[in-house]
Amino acid sequence: MSKFWNELVQKLDPYVPGEQPKDKKYVKLNTNENPYPPSPKVVKAIKQAVNEQLRLYPDPNADELRKTAAEHFQLDPEQIFVGNGSDEVLAFSFMSFFSAENPVAFADITYSFYKVYANLCSLSPKIIPLNEDFSLPVKAFCEPNGGVVIPNPNAPTGRGVSLSEVKEILEANKDHVVIIDEAYIDFGGESVIPFINDYPNLLVIRTLSKYSSLAGIRVGYALGQKELIDGLNRVKNSFNSYTIDRLALAGAKAAIDDDAYYQEMAKKIVTTREQTIERLQNIGFTVVPSQSNFIFASHTEVDAEVIFHELRDHGVLVRYFNQPRISNHLRITIGTDEEMDKLIDALKLILKK
Template structure:
């Protein structure tokens, strides 16, 4: 550590979910899709691999065009990056000059990025029911970033409520991180054309089966997109590789598959919610591909008990949510095994 810049000496990096190196785990800890990519996506990756000696198209024109058509915006209102994490990092570098505000329980990278880039952060506690009270943000003059639906709580806000926040101060930027919006949330993308101070960030990691490909996007008016392009082209114009770009294009073109996977995920989520409630769990209403649950036994005890039985879920060692587990929605068979295993654990002597 002797060469570490002292400005970063207190930095606590983001801790990703465990990625086991064996195939014998049921993996419900990182909110990946339960389904593989469409066959055409795999074919597109293989085809793109034949030209890996060449740099990818830095403009990502084909993918930008397809995504803009799908989202109903112009190509100049789209920005693409190496996962939404890269885009969020660019936002923190370039769009937080007056500081940033976000909830105390939300996506962990927000606090990491604020410290990494030396940005003053106002961290606002969630309400007792773990929901976001937007009224508390009304007087803040810096940038506001909200995950909607929020993670790890799975709770979403209606678009109208966030739009009111956007309208209150046109000089204040509001960034909405919509990583999970396809699973039941209400997107702010249709309103970008009307508000210059609104930026929406999305990802292909969850609903599009491309967590391993690393592809994200932002939607905003041209001035905001140009800022992100300036940062990207000052950092790495080729951050989205050719195989990922080809996969993203093929995924957008495979809409029936995308919609079928979404429908099945929502159905399995509903089944799991009821099954867990029957076991005595409190399950927060979810608009995501995961559930945030509190059981008859603390999450700090259930997490290792499940791991010992080859089921991975996510537990956060934070005072307000240490009794909860975040459980990704897997296949129906995986969720049936989870429920059966939890039932066995709960009936064992504690």
Template sequence: MSYFRSNVDQMTGYIPGEQPKPGTPIIKLNTNENPYPPSPQAIAVLRNLDSEWLRRYPDPYANEFRRAASEVLGVPVDWIMVGNGSDELLNVVVRACADLGRKVAYPVPTYVLYRTLAEMQPAHFIEIPYEENFQFPLEKLIAANGAVTFIASPNSPSGHGVSLSDLRHLAANLTGVLVIDEAYIDFAEETALPLVKEFENVMVIRTLSKGYSLAGLRLGFGIANPELLSGMFKVKDSYNVDAIACLVGAAAMQDQTYKNECVAKVKASRTKLAANLKQLNFRVWDSQTNFLLVQPPTGDAEQIYLALKERGILVRYFKQSGLEDKLRITVGTDAQNQTLVEALVAIVE
């Protein structure tokens, strides 16, 4: 006897990266957190929080954050929907738009949560492999014509970005919703944000976990035409964003100078780390994110992952087709990256 729906019994479920306890002497380069602290302005809001914000229910639309994001991005407030992390918004889209007769499509390898959400619904899903060297399978995605099409740009774990022209062509040829997941956009060269004004069926989703160093806050937001958002609001939780997240997130969003300074440091470290890994004969894919996808010269990625773990360094290993011989490494501080490189020298030699 099972207490669960048949699709829940059959699914594996999403497996997050390892999360050691705070204070553990670990160099954590496995879940793409920003290595630098959040904005001092965001920390100040947290330290001076009035307890009245805790006593009362929060604003169901997180309007303080919406106003901050509206000002920074130049989009109207009512074009923004806020979520308990961008993952909640991905879930909301699937719940609102997909079921067994309305399929979910996306290229792979990518963020595995897309499949998990489809299985939870349940909804049929179509996984279209990226072509060689992560060439975008544009025509196959158009042919799939999902009720929901997810495109992570920049993509994880590859780190590549999808061109705006390809995304525009895709949006123009889909009858369903195109969701462009821009979790890593702060480290990228191009945004798809203009497409939300051009197409009613496009939604761009972002998070404060990466560029803003607020992964523990759980705050994300989506931008889309209000006509599209109207259906999403019907299925979100009533008070899905807590008052603390709204206030702290708004302060972080308004401090673009600090965020951009941290992003610049990460990008500089990314370039240096990539060069060091290439000197060790690792294959390193170009990245528009705060991580690198790499292939060890001997291909023994799992053994290197385990050897690094023994040395107190966590990186991400995906035991799945096409990724068995690769590692995803978050860009840390220069000091952390140097420790990683020194450990790899010892392991490889």
């Protein structure tokens, strides 16, 4: 605490990201990064952009990238907003569309940054408990809300929501913005992007950090009707004109252009995921059905926290959340087959199987 901090800073409860270890080399299954490298075309495009032009500001409106994304998603460039990672896009969205008088709704078990954004924006959110099996209580999200935020699939559970469920929520919340956070959609979920032209209240948020193997360059975007995008631009341009650097712009454009490469990688991850689920079940784990590049698992006999620490000692990092209802679960990112072998070997040692 400091006398120089204003009231806002004093009451904040910042997000704590998954560990980025520096002490030794781990099998890193704790921050849902893609185990495969970015497309060679992306690497080439970024390298080409490393030149004398770096002395110049980037395009503050990311016109070329938005044009490429618009073609890819069959939208208009004015329906696309680009930010410095989807976390920034989410922060701007909370700043733009929700208000203290009318609580925004999200689940009790979901991306834990939502609560942090609500705090940053002095909002008291309406926290809706997920069902026992971590599925979404759709009816509760259809009651009067001041906005809705749902990741599809959800994090950290990996469970998806169906298109008809999202539609029901969109229909019931016509006067407020419904954010569908599709950070992990490309690993088996169904995107609601085709609903955008029918629902002015729908904002879809995406990231290049997972599917596109580009967590290192920070690009996320929001897709929605023009008036929502205009709102985001008003906040962004009151905060920082140039949020995306020249290299990130070049890499992101190349990534969208080389979707074929990423589809292949996503297929491999899904195959590894299904094999890993079976292997975990064979050694006593219960696994939540996943449409994501991670799985959420709980052991029938040994505490998640114990396994978490022992895995770390064995050189394997996974994510453990010491929170009500999920304190006996581990979130495990899907790595390469080789990394999953190491995970399973370590687990067998720990569980003496």
